[in-house]
Amino acid sequence: MTSLQLDPSLLLLDGRPVAVRVRRSSRAKRMILRIVHDEEALLLTLPTGVTREAGLDFVRRQQTWIQQRLSKLPDRVPFAEGAKLPLLGEEHEIRHAPEERRGVWREAGCLWVSGKAEHLPRRVSDYLREEARKLLRTRAREKWASLPAGTARPLRRVAVRDTSSRWGSCSSQGNLNFSWRLIFAPEPVFDYVVAHEVAHLVHMNHSPAFWQLNDSLTPDMHYARQWLRSQGARLLRYG
Secondary structure (H helix, E strand, C coil), rough: EEEEEEEEEEEEEEEEEEEEEEEEECCCCCCCCEEEEECEEEEEECCCCHHHHHHHHHCCCCHHHHHHHHCEEEEEEECCCCCCEEEEEEEEEEEEEECCCCCEEECEEEEEEEEHHHHHHHHHHHHHHHHHHHHHHHHHHHHHHCCCCCCCCCCHHHHHHHHCCCCCCCCCCCCEEEEEHHHCHHHHHHHHHHHHHHCCCCCCCCCCHHHHHHHHHCCCHHHHHHHHHHHHHHHHCCC
């Protein structure tokens, strides 16, 4: 079992405050510290019996490591006029069209946003989440339909979340969840993640049979896995 304390402590790194969120886990055997890429924060996992104060002392001793990791984070790209977003590998520049009444739309390599400037970030976020949901739902159902009849559990629900620890998941009930930020990934990576979770509707494990099926459902599984390992943090830096 795990529990997350929502009141973060602040660690000062060269005068810069960095939030430290503490999670307790009865399964943890040691203290674990990781970077939360989308927030530029720290997540500290404490095993049973280790006090919060001892954990924060552990974090303070890791300041050199923390600074090195934070310095390697990709630049954040806010949803703002002129920002460039890679939508399934195709670059789109955000352009503001305040006098229009069309909401958000794509045209000629641009992502156009109408309305007041203060609403632009929210409108872009809402649009991209909905686009990701539609694309992921369609792709998942296409791949599920391509499976040999009778081999897979029914595909029930496809939903999107804003997660930082996993790109997708599959439940034993046949529900698939994906990070909406996959819309910023290259098309082969987007396709691979969908294939991975659909393959779990047949094999709820990572056996050789699972990987063989996963490979058959997507054009370049090995490229996609390598891209996520080396570039996946970029997906968390938009918005």
